[in-house]
Amino acid sequence: MVSEYDFWLLDLDGTLVDVEWSYTREVFDRVGDRLGRGFTDREAEILWHGLTGSRDHQLLEWGVDPDAFWTAFHEEEDPLVRAEQTYLHDDAAFVANLDEPVGLVTHCQEFLCEPVLDNLGIRDWFDARLCCTEETGWKPDPDPVQSVMHDLGVAHNGHRGVLAGDGSCDVGAAWNAGLDAIHVERFGHDRRGRCVLGDYRVQSFDELY
Template sequence: MDPYDFWLLDLDGTLVDVEWSYTREVFDRVGDRLGREFSDREADVLWSGLTGSRDRQLRQWGIDPQEFWDAFHDEEDPLVRAEQTYLHDDADFVTDLDVPVGLVTHCQEFLCEPVLEYLDIRDWFDARLCCTEQTGWKPDPEPVQCVMDDLGVGHNGHRGVLAGDGSNDIGAAWNAGLDAIHVERVGHERRGQCVRGDYRVQSFDDLF
């Protein structure tokens, strides 16, 4: 593949993932609070963002997104989450990148920071941003452009790429004028659709 002046990366599902038992337990507790059971498929769809916008999916199921996220974040224990998170075998390619590297993730800061600390990968990134209502959410280009500005590559013609596991990542890359790498961790059948990108791989090893 062509060299890039900088790289941006998603976190969950791209560089790291969480043991299914943790996901299942969290959704069980959230379901108890909301008075609604979540099937394995529903939990998988929401956790992995398989259908794109999680808020849109929640509304389609008749669930108020704000009520869901309030319960969801209350039920997540940052330290347990970190201990149940593992690094993908191919993720260490990041340490070989000799260009600025940024992290743009929907994982909230109170969860993201313990994960980065536990896996000892905080120093992989020269800038990072955990999306909020204030920053916007991928595929909105605003959080991507914010990290580009932090890296000093926002407005000077540098050529960059964003890699992620979901359609929101690809949309954010293209909306920000970047190339996009889709790493398909779950498979097309489980996702229920095909996500396009400038590069489409099952492992980052396929790129190099």
């Protein structure tokens, strides 16, 4: 089905790459110290991977102010250390072989994303990329997706595209932008606590061939 599409959009964290657990645990320990509220392994996993959907909604449910959390979180992240602790999923290699235009739409902030792309040597996989901000909007908002489609030159011209990601927000963004959605499940429904639907549901991109 890879050849069915005229262009591809992809999420980054949890979809193409992941970070060693030791890094995630250390960051949440430091953030917890700042906020005076510790995070269990399960809570850290939920927030890092967005397993329950909106991270802000989850924080509010736990009684944690999202603005305070993200300020502390971004101040405690070290871009170079994170890049060194980030690894590429084996099944992500298919992206390098795509002949169609490829775009990246990620919630990973630019100051973190850029060192990761360089360290893994995958910058040239993407013809356009966007790191979401308050100004661009966040997935499942279609605006950041449509922005990258515009940069790729595939907006409003009848091209058939797909967005692949590991979260429900990726599926929502794809559908809201009129694209097909591929959900890659890196955890399993039991650990996620829910089933994420998509036009395609896979555990590995290898299943697409």
